Amino acid sequence: MVFLNPLGLAGLISIPVILLMYILKQKRNRQVVSSLILWQRVLMDMQSATPWQKLRKNLLMFLQIAAAALIVLALSGFAINMAGKDKESIILVIDSSLSMSSTDMQPTRLDAAKSDAIRYVDELSGNTRVSVVSISKSADLLLYASESKSDIKSTIEAIEPTFTHMDAEKAAELLLSLKKQDNQALILLFGDKPVNVGSEEIQFSDYRKKDDNYAIIRFTHTNVGEHISAMSTVRNQSGEDATISVSLYGDETFLDSQLVSIGAGQTRTIWWRDIPDNVRNLLCVIDTDDILEYDNRAYDTVFGGEPAKVLLVTRGNIFLEKVLSLMKNVELTRTQPGELTEYKGYDLYVFDGIVAENLPQDGNLVIFAPDENKFFQVGGWMDTPLIKKTDHEIFRYLSN
Numbered sequence: 543m544v545f546l547n548p549l550g551l552a553g554l555i556s557i558p559v560i561l562l563m564y565i566l567k568q569k570r571n572r573q574v575v576s577s578l579i580l581w582q583r584v585l586m587d588m589q590s591a592t593p594w595q596k597l598r599k600n601l602l603m604f605l606q607i608a609a610a611a612l613i614v615l616a617l618s619g620f621a622i623n624m625a626g627k628d629k630e631s632i633i634l635v636i637d638s639s640l641s642m643s644s645t646d647m648q649p650t651r652l653d654a655a656k657s658d659a660i661r662y663v664d665e666l667s668g669n670t671r672v673s674v675v676s677i678s679k680s681a682d683l684l685l686y687a688s689e690s691k692s693d694i695k696s697t698i699e700a701i702e703p704t705f706t707h708m709d710a711e712k713a714a715e716l717l718l719s720l721k722k723q724d725n726q727a728l729i730l731l732f733g734d735k736p737v738n739v740g741s742e743e744i745q746f747s748d749y750r751k752k753d754d755n756y757a758i759i760r761f762t763h764t765n766v767g768e769h770i771s772a773m774s775t776v777r778n779q780s781g782e783d784a785t786i787s788v789s790l791y792g793d794e795t796f797l798d799s800q801l802v803s804i805g806a807g808q809t810r811t812i813w814w815r816d817i818p819d820n821v822r823n824l825l826c827v828i829d830t831d832d833i834l835e836y837d838n839r840a841y842d843t844v845f846g847g848e849p850a851k852v853l854l855v856t857r858g859n860i861f862l863e864k865v866l867s868l869m870k871n872v873e874l875t876r877t878q879p880g881e882l883t884e885y886k887g888y889d890l891y892v893f894d895g896i897v898a899e900n901l902p903q904d905g906n907l908v909i910f911a912p913d914e915n916k917f918f919q920v921g922g923w924m925d926t927p928l929i930k931k932t933d934h935e936i937f938r939y940l941s942n
Contacts, residue, residue, distance in 0.1 A: 550617030556610045564603050575695045625888040630670045631687070631724045632696075633717065634659055635744075636701050637733025639678040639708035644833040646735070646752035648721070652703050652787060655732035655749050662699050662730070673720060673727075674698060679706035681716040705836060707760070714739045754780040755832045757760075759809070762842035763817075763824060770817035778804035786830035790814050792821035799829070822846055853885065856894035862910070 634658060642652040651660065674697045675683040685697040717739045721727055731737060736752035760775035778784050783806055783822045791798040797817060804810045817824070823843055828838040854863055857878060866874050875888070885891055885902035893910045897915035901907065912920055 550614060550619065553610070553617055554612035556614070557607055560603065560606050564600060567865070579940075601716055611713070627788050629689075630667065630671060631665070631727040632672045633673045633675060633720055633727050633729045635661075635673060635677060635713070635717065635731040635733070635737070636698065637708055637728060637735065638676050638701050638704050639729070639733075640703070640836060641708070641755075641834065642749070643703045643705075643836055644750075644752075644755065645835075647749055647834045650703070650732055651749040655747070656698050656701060656748060659698050659730075659732050663691055663694050666691070667754075669714075669770070670722075675713075675716060676701050677708055677713040677716075678704040679709055679712075679715045679735070681709070683716065685722070705869070708733070709733060710735070710737050713737050717744075718742070741932055752833050754784075754832060755834045755837070756780070756784065756786050756804070756828050757834070757837035758826055758828060758840040759837075761824070761826050761842050763842050764939060765819065766815075768819050768822060769815070770824075772814040772817060772824055772826070772842065774812040774814070775809055776802065776812060776828065777806060777809045778806060778833075781804060782806050786800065786828060788812055789827045790817075791827065793818060793823050793826040794825075797821075797844055804817060820846075845871045850889045851875070851887070852889040852890045852892065854892045854894065855879060855885075855896065855898070857860065857884075857893075857896075859894045862892070862894055 543589070557660060618826060636655055638652060642650065642655065644651050644894060661917075665674070668691075669689055669690055671687040672694045673683065674694060676682045676684055684701070687696055689696075714737055715912055717729060717737070721729070721739070723731040728862055729739065729744045729745045731744050732749070733746075736746050736748075736749060737744065757777050757779055759776055759777050761772070763770050764770040772790065774788065774790075774895060776786070778786075783803065785803045787801055789800060790797045798814055800812055802810050802812060802858070814826075824842040824844060826840045826842075832838070851873050852866055852875065854874060854876045854879070856862060856867060863874070863876055866872060870886065879896045879898075885898060886904055888902070888905050890906045890908065891902050892910070893912070894910045895913065897909060897912045897917060900915075901917070913916075914920055
């Protein structure tokens with residue numbers, strides 16, 4: 543038994559007021575009668591008008607007290623937990639993937655979903671356990687079985703949009719794991735795509751009101767003689783055929799524009815030819831308005847100058863060697879530890895499993911799985927490496 547609004551119990555003061563009204567009866571005026579037969583009735587009336595007399599049974603009084611009690615219970619939010627000691631358990635799932643940044647719901651689908659989730663939490667009883675899960679490329683348990691509404695709401699408010707897809711398989715794995723810990727838990731999904739969690743029933747709130755979105759899913763280039771050719775792949779993710787405008791910029795200067803027709807759910811490849819070979823930064827833009835702007839732009843950098851010289855120092859990691867050799871504009875040299883007495887003359891040095899006694903004084907340095915050395919301390923083995931955010935200038939254009 544709980545009272546969601548205990549202040550409503552203040553209305554109980556109305557019950558003694560009703561009783562007081564029946565105890566303190568109004569006095570009646572004297573009346574002259576013509577017969578003694580009525581004296582007995584007059585005596586009874588006098589007794590009923592005497593203050594502080596013992597209450598007599600009065601059906602109307604009991605009805606008024608009952609009505610007052612029911613009104614007070616309603617105002618105080620009286621509720622009975624029919625499950626005994628068991629508490630209700632809720633798993634709130636918020637989809638924070640790229641599509642939830644669409645603006646067909648203002649300001650975005652994600653903002654609308656978070657607002658509805660917070661409003662839902664406000665309506666829950668005070669002893670409901672709530673877990674909060676955010677799903678996108680990964681599924682993250684942000685809060686587990688909390689009864690604090692302030693913590694639950696602050697966790698929901700802190701969810702930020704991501705620029706990745708939603709991995710339904712990872713989301714289902716996490717939700718099934720949570721259900722195993724509490725098989726009575728109710729799963730509520732706030733998103734724009736449903737998730738199947740085995741045979742579990744999920745209450746799904748769909749925030750996809752429109753689907754007129756066009757996206758650049760691939761943008762690359764190649765050098766052809768003295769010019770550059772670029773290729774854009776655009777997808778029409780809406781349910782209707784569309785003709786859209788796509789433009790190309792080089793070093794922030796407009797180069798070309800094309801009108802392309804794309805069927806519903808189809809892709810279209812666009813070729814850009816005869817781009818000057820002195821262009822270093824290419825930008826492809828979808829000019830037609832849609833509900834999601836983040837996938838309307840794609841960038842590509844054109845390498846200029848001599849190939850980068852890379853020195854790989856390894857005991858025989860052929861996989862790393864293969865990866866580096868497949869990179870464009872890379873001139874790769876491989877050597878084993880101890881073969882060189884001095885490291886110099888390269889743009890990038892990659893040390894695999896070792897740290898040289900004398901580090902190079904030029905170029906850039908990358909060390910994989912370092913051994914014990916005199917430059918820094920090597921810690922223990924880490925199954926899941928920790929990636930920490932840095933404010934270095936080189937990462938100023940990166941997010942998430």
